[in-house]
Amino acid sequence: MTDPNTLSPLDLDTPDKTFLDANELVINMGPQHPATHGVLRVILRLDGEKVMGLECVIGYLHRGVEKIAEHRTYTMFNPYVDRMDYVAAVSNGLGYCETVEKLLGVEAPPRAQYIRVILTELNRMASHQLWLGTHALDIGAITPLFYTFRDREEILKIFEKFCGARLTTHAFRIGGLLYEAYEGFEKEVKKFVAFVKPKIDEYEELLTTNRIWVERTKGVGTISAKDCIALGVTGPVLRASGVKWDLRKAQPYANYKNFDFDIPIGVNGDTYDRYLVRMAEFRQSLRIIEQAVDGIPEGPIMAKVPKVIKPPVGEVYHSIEAPKGELGFFIVSDGSTQPYRVRVRPPSFVNLQALELMCRGQLVADVIAVIGTLDIVLGEVDR
Amino acid sequence: MGEIVQYIQSYLGSDKTPGAAGNLFWEFVYIVAVFLGLSVAVIAMNWLERKILAHMQVRLGPMRVGPHGLLQPIADALKLLLKEDIMPAEADPFVFWMAPLIVVLAAFTVFVVVPFGPTHAITDMNIGILFMLGVSSLSVLGIVTAGWASNSHYPMMGALRSSAQMISYEVAMGLAVVSVILMTSLNDTGIGTLSMIGIVRAQQAQGVWFVFKFFPLGLVGFFIFAVAMVAETNRAPFDLPEAESELTAGFHTEYSGFRWSLFFLAEYSAMIAVSSIAVTLWLGGWLRPFPNLLNGPTWDLVFSLFPGVTFLFFAAICFYNTARMPKHPLFKIQTMGLAGFGVVLGLIGLALFIPPVRDRVGDIFWFCAKVAAFMYLYIWYRGTFPRYRFDQLMKVGWKVLLPISLAVLVLTAIAGFVEAPFKEWLSQVL
Numbered sequence: 001m002t003d004p005n006t007l008s009p010l011d012l013d014t015p016d017k018t019f020l021d022a023n024e025l026v027i028n029m030g031p032q033h034p035a036t037h038g039v040l041r042v043i044l045r046l047d048g049e050k051v052m053g054l055e056c057v058i059g060y061l062h063r064g065v066e067k068i069a070e071h072r073t074y075t076m077f078n079p080y081v082d083r084m085d086y087v088a089a090v091s092n093g094l095g096y097c098e099t100v101e102k103l104l105g106v107e108a109p110p111r112a113q114y115i116r117v118i119l120t121e122l123n124r125m126a127s128h129q130l131w132l133g134t135h136a137l138d139i140g141a142i143t144p145l146f147y148t149f150r151d152r153e154e155i156l157k158i159f160e161k162f163c164g165a166r167l168t169t170h171a172f173r174i175g176g177l178l179y180e181a182y183e184g185f186e187k188e189v190k191k192f193v194a195f196v197k198p199k200i201d202e203y204e205e206l207l208t209t210n211r212i213w214v215e216r217t218k219g220v221g222t223i224s225a226k227d228c229i230a231l232g233v234t235g236p237v238l239r240a241s242g243v244k245w246d247l248r249k250a251q252p253y254a255n256y257k258n259f260d261f262d263i264p265i266g267v268n269g270d271t272y273d274r275y276l277v278r279m280a281e282f283r284q285s286l287r288i289i290e291q292a293v294d295g296i297p298e299g300p301i302m303a304k305v306p307k308v309i310k311p312p313v314g315e316v317y318h319s320i321e322a323p324k325g326e327l328g329f330f331i332v333s334d335g336s337t338q339p340y341r342v343r344v345r346p347p348s349f350v351n352l353q354a355l356e357l358m359c360r361g362q363l364v365a366d367v368i369a370v371i372g373t374l375d376i377v378l379g380e381v382d383r
Numbered sequence: 384m385g386e387i388v389q390y391i392q393s394y395l396g397s398d399k400t401p402g403a404a405g406n407l408f409w410e411f412v413y414i415v416a417v418f419l420g421l422s423v424a425v426i427a428m429n430w431l432e433r434k435i436l437a438h439m440q441v442r443l444g445p446m447r448v449g450p451h452g453l454l455q456p457i458a459d460a461l462k463l464l465l466k467e468d469i470m471p472a473e474a475d476p477f478v479f480w481m482a483p484l485i486v487v488l489a490a491f492t493v494f495v496v497v498p499f500g501p502t503h504a505i506t507d508m509n510i511g512i513l514f515m516l517g518v519s520s521l522s523v524l525g526i527v528t529a530g531w532a533s534n535s536h537y538p539m540m541g542a543l544r545s546s547a548q549m550i551s552y553e554v555a556m557g558l559a560v561v562s563v564i565l566m567t568s569l570n571d572t573g574i575g576t577l578s579m580i581g582i583v584r585a586q587q588a589q590g591v592w593f594v595f596k597f598f599p600l601g602l603v604g605f606f607i608f609a610v611a612m613v614a615e616t617n618r619a620p621f622d623l624p625e626a627e628s629e630l631t632a633g634f635h636t637e638y639s640g641f642r643w644s645l646f647f648l649a650e651y652s653a654m655i656a657v658s659s660i661a662v663t664l665w666l667g668g669w670l671r672p673f674p675n676l677l678n679g680p681t682w683d684l685v686f687s688l689f690p691g692v693t694f695l696f697f698a699a700i701c702f703y704n705t706a707r708m709p710k711h712p713l714f715k716i717q718t719m720g721l722a723g724f725g726v727v728l729g730l731i732g733l734a735l736f737i738p739p740v741r742d743r744v745g746d747i748f749w750f751c752a753k754v755a756a757f758m759y760l761y762i763w764y765r766g767t768f769p770r771y772r773f774d775q776l777m778k779v780g781w782k783v784l785l786p787i788s789l790a791v792l793v794l795t796a797i798a799g800f801v802e803a804p805f806k807e808w809l810s811q812v813l
Contacts, residue, residue, distance in 0.1 A: 025536060049544075145440075146441050206767070207769075216775075363772060364540075365773060
């Protein structure tokens with residue numbers, strides 16, 4: 001039998017090698033498959049249940065978002081970024097608005113910054129809740145999904161009241177906010193924080209010490225810190241491998257430097273550690289929200305931004321810590337109202353690269369667990 | 384004519400099962416009754432599973448078809464019957480056609496020996512438990528052929544997983560059963576029994592349910608069986624063969640419509656079948672709780688009222704929900720339907736209070752109540768546990784359950800051997 005570590009996924013391209021080979025089975029997981037979180041296609045090469053190699057085929061959800069940007073003004077492109085990582089639309093909006101603000105050389109006023117942070121952290125929680133529910137569902141625990149969706153609903157209700165949309169929020173504008181926070185916003189956020197704290201314990205009660213859950217996740221899809229850095233993996237996946245890298249601390253943007261919070265890190269870099277890191281991030285997000293709600297200053301919500309946005313010629317790269325990792329925007333301006341080029345550095349796309357490394361030599365069931373733990377959104381992978 | 388009536392009546396006073404008495408008429412009646420009862424149980428189980436699981440998961444479950452979705456299983460069955468019957472072009476038609484039949488036949492045939500009461504079984508074989516284990520393990524044949532005949536990757540993997548799983552868990556299961564059969568031999572004659580009715584009678588004679596016999600040996604054996612039976616029926620957390628998130632639907636991925644519903648039917652009747660084995664072997668079968676402790680005519684009367692009271696309780700729930708139904712005219716038929724269902728349940732409940740009926744159905748009631756508790760456990764597991772991985776499943780089967788069940792078997796034998804001398808010694812000392 002061939003050593004699985006010497007096989008490259010590229011070997012899959014040569015069908016004669018596997019032709020009439022009774023030992024290996026090439027199986028197409030997806031694009032229509034319940035566990036690939038959308039339309040990811042994974043070509044698996046199996047020896048029995050063991051994964052000898054795999055290859056991801058992406059692009060089934062490609063909409064050409066980056067190309068569309070070249071034909072829209074800066075303001076018009078803002079809603080499009082919500083459609084990339086649609087479970088963390090607010091983070092995308094923050095990343096894009098901050099990048100254009102950096103290009104223009106303006107900064108959002110403090111009140112807008114605080115509200116931005118609250119909404120972004122709420123969105124991080126919503127994204128993690130969706131991850132937890134679907135990840136547990138993939139591993140076979142069906143109940144956490146309904147618990148997380150029940151609580152995610154409360155976050156979406158706050159979004160809906162704030163800007164009228166639940167999923168693709170378009171919450172921020174270049175230079176600040178369009179709308180003042182609705183009356184009772186702070187009270188409602190505080191109420192939500194009090195409501196969700198015991199619920200997080202409830203999720204942990206179902207899973208953290210569950211024997212089957214621990215057996216299914218410990219030592220599965222292990223990735224070392226060195227490999228993470230080599231592959232450019234960011235976010236909770238990187239932190240679970242023991243690297244204390246969070247852009248909120250490393251390159252503080254918005255006004256994250258005003259808040260006191262910790263960066264949870266893991267030790268082993270396996271699926272269980274990634275789970276623990278994300279569970280800890282829930283609590284850190286709550287800490288940030290609590291501090292931000294108490295500290296919202298009075299004042300304007302919009303900086304002085306011209307009606308027609310015409311940034312000076314130049315280019316800018318700015319990245320934020322989205323729920324899934326580093327979300328970067330690279331914008332080149334030619335001085336006109338439309339960007340010359342927009343390039344997005346999506347965390348899901350980069351993290352997905354690690355799938356092959358994490359799954360090789362493991363079992364089919366682990367591939368599902370690893371896809372779930374990478375927390376990919378195909379809208380962002382394919383853009 | 385008179386002879387026929389006499390033939391029919393001749394069985395009534397008998398204390399044997401119709402099969403053992405050789406009365407063809409009553410055999411036929413029992414077969415029809417068991418088959419109908421099983422079908423109703425599967426339908427009820429379908430509804431209950433969806434409702435209970437839904438309430439565990441903070442949702443309502445079926446609510447639209449009939450009051451509280453009571454008619455949903457019927458609507459589903461109709462839908463499945465009307466669906467187009469698809470057979471993959473590359474499938475092996477005969478084997479593809481045979482597979483669900485094998486599974487259903489195996490699942491239903493085991494009920495031939497299930498003892499609902501001392502006389503309420505289709506027949507009583509002297510190899511009853513062996514027959515049940517043997518026939519129920521035939522269903523793995525149907526599953527393997529289903530996966531193979533589909534000629535597709537996912538069903539194939541599901542079928543292979545399934546066969547490996549069912550065969551491994553049968554070993555631990557069988558050893559746990561043997562320890563019970565050892566226990567049945569602890570009487571004056573020293574001869575045990577494999578007959579299902581005999582096993583319950585042995586528990587009656589020894590005055591203890593085998594789950595409490597030689598504490599904790601009986602309990603451990605029961606626990607092993609309870610784990611193995613979940614694996615045997617491919618239910619969560621051992622539902623790898625049909626692991627939805629991995630293999631889409633496992634061995635029945637390519638099946639649709641009526642054929643698929645046969646697999647569904649077989650799965651649920653297999654669940655009921657293995658639960659009946661567990662109830663018969665460890666939980667005293669048809670015996671009511673505390674038959675020796677709380678005996679005497681008063682307690683007999685109290686316990687014989689349970690079936691009627693249970694049905695009246697269900698009827699009361701129906702009436703309570705009828706009162707809570709929305710008062711909108713659109714809900715008029717649903718409200719009437721629910722009230723009618725309550726009336727039917729109430730009438731059944733009242734009928735169960737009539738003395739001759741009361742005495743005949745008590746056994747069946749306690750048996751079904753115990754099986755129903757197992758059915759609830761199945762649903763509970765499904766709502767709580769993640770799924771085991773294949774290698775972990777094998778590890779649990781071979782490295783944990785098998786050694787423990789062997790140890791239980793050996794210790795039971797030793798305990799049975801030293802029990803009588805020990806008691807004698809104890810009585811001399813005291």
